[in-house]
Amino acid sequence: MNETSAPVASSDAATATQIEISDEIGGIVRAYETQTAVESAPRLDYPPYRSSILRHPTKDLRHADPEAVERYGPVFGEHEIDPLESDLTVQHDGEPIGERIVVTGRVTDGDGRPVAGQLVEVWQANAAGRYIHKRDQHPAPVDPHFTGAGRCLTARDGSYRFTTIKPGPYPWKNHHNAWRPAHIHFSLFGTDFTQRLVTQMYFPGDPLFALDPIYQSIVDPSARDRLVATYDHGVTQHEWATGYRWDIVLSGGTRTWTEQDER
Amino acid sequence: MSAPTPGQTVGPFFGYALPYGGGNLLVPRDRPDAIRLHGRVIDGAGEPVPDALVEVWQPDNDGRVIREAGSLRRDGRTFTGWGRAATAADGEYEFTTVEPGSAEPGRAAFFAITVFARGLLDRLFTRAYLPDQRSLASDPLLAGLPEARQASLIATRDAGGFRFDIVLQGTNETVFLDLAGDRS
Numbered sequence A: 001m002n003e004t005s006a007p008v009a010s011s012d013a014a015t016a017t018q019i020e021i022s023d024e025i026g027g028i029v030r031a032y033e034t035q036t037a038v039e040s041a042p043r044l045d046y047p048p049y050r051s052s053i054l055r056h057p058t059k060d061l062r063h064a065d066p067e068a069v070e071r072y073g074p075v076f077g078e079h080e081i082d083p084l085e086s087d088l089t090v091q092h093d094g095e096p097i098g099e100r101i102v103v104t105g106r107v108t109d110g111d112g113r114p115v116a117g118q119l120v121e122v123w124q125a126n127a128a129g130r131y132i133h134k135r136d137q138h139p140a141p142v143d144p145h146f147t148g149a150g151r152c153l154t155a156r157d158g159s160y161r162f163t164t165i166k167p168g169p170y171p172w173k174n175h176h177n178a179w180r181p182a183h184i185h186f187s188l189f190g191t192d193f194t195q196r197l198v199t200q201m202y203f204p205g206d207p208l209f210a211l212d213p214i215y216q217s218i219v220d221p222s223a224r225d226r227l228v229a230t231y232d233h234g235v236t237q238h239e240w241a242t243g244y245r246w247d248i249v250l251s252g253g254t255r256t257w258t259e260q261d262e263r
Numbered sequence B: 001m002s003a004p005t006p007g008q009t010v011g012p013f014f015g016y017a018l019p020y021g022g023g024n025l026l027v028p029r030d031r032p033d034a035i036r037l038h039g040r041v042i043d044g045a046g047e048p049v050p051d052a053l054v055e056v057w058q059p060d061n062d063g064r065v066i067r068e069a070g071s072l073r074r075d076g077r078t079f080t081g082w083g084r085a086a087t088a089a090d091g092e093y094e095f096t097t098v099e100p101g102s103a104e105p106g107r108a109a110f111f112a113i114t115v116f117a118r119g120l121l122d123r124l125f126t127r128a129y130l131p132d133q134r135s136l137a138s139d140p141l142l143a144g145l146p147e148a149r150q151a152s153l154i155a156t157r158d159a160g161g162f163r164f165d166i167v168l169q170g171t172n173e174t175v176f177l178d179l180a181g182d183r184s
Helices: A018-033 A221-225 B134-138 B147-153
Strands: A062-064 A100-109 A119-124 A149-153 A159-165 A170-172 A178-180 A183-188 A197-202 A242-245 A248-250 B035-042 B052-057 B082-086 B092-097 B110-117 B124-129 B156-158 B161-163 B177-179
Touching (some): A119 A159, A149 A159, A183 A248, B052 B092, B124 B147, B124 B177
Parallel strands (some): A100 A248
Antiparallel strands (some): A119 A183, A170 A178, B035 B092, B052 B110, B156 B161
16 A cells, blocks of 8 residues: 555665655655545655654554543643743743744544643744754754743633744755755644644745655645645734644544533 | 544654653652553664654553543642653653553553654554453454564563563564544
8 A cells, every 4th residue: 555666775864866755755646646545644654754764664553442541631731831831932031033923723623623621732943944952953043032842722612822933944864955844843632542643734835845755745635735824814913923824633532522521 | 524634753853842851750759659661662673763752641550541630740649641751862761650450341451652753754552551461361452463463562561560662663563553533
């Protein structure tokens, strides 16, 4: 099912050119176009993303019926999170450099029910495309006023909201001249253990989409599009910040919704 | 039905955002019934994965599924059933917790585990069953697996608790789960 055209010798080699990587991506796209089943999750086996080569399971996922513990998820309380943690621009003494943005949306399950009171965590590069991480050696400036990590709980209607700085694209060592489209990492919980999701939100119109093996690992174009936020002028604030809207749908969820879930 | 949002890799740089103080301490280390759940995350070349994140979710010792907040700001008393640990340079993760009881009558007790890593494009679910349980023989998941693969889901008891290695790929690959209702 996940057959690929070009066998690859090693992971993390950083030796391929963008043309070679794009050819590999193109081969997978053409093969996908001939199949009928829609794939809404990324392929775990996606060789153009070199780090996936040695880190994807080779055996099919094993079906299991969720047992009692798996039909619930962890609970997070309001006292555990400071409301200021959702504003990534106020964590230091000065204003971070870059385009201030508001990112908001709703978290729902597959039936459209809001996922309330659940933890949303984000992390991202700064406006120059640099992470506050010792292993990020990209020679772009570190912003002393921007760490790039935030948290909030979803409201009763499933909504979340962050104020932050638009991240920059950055180079990575997947292949020669590899650049990641600008993105914000999101970590989400549902009401079931099975709904756990870590993903990335992208910005509309990014010229790097077609070139990026991580984004392209979601082979279905409409599924891929669901990771792209929408510019929303209603979210944009006068003289303050541009606004983006991004809704998130968690799947799974086998348990009947109860009033208790709304706390 | 709304179409699900796809996953993406956690990437290499989650280290300053997701791990937090006390994240891997489901109970304090000095609690009398505290045990250690630990192991390595290993790739297809047999090498440790130093940039993986492991989360555990479990019932308490009596098999109760906990519905208490307090996993992010631990008070040292409340057991919430959830923990998070990043792997170290040697691929090792470690939790301090209690032995889970069986959450359903007649069913085997296990730790529910989620795995994230750079290079892993979506999270993986698995279970770490406790060894030496009579109910293992009748467990519906284990019963459907060849013996060699069953072993990958059963933790081994060691001095301080349990050891459970997570092998992402290869001969000893851990069995990863598609839980009903999970994404296709």
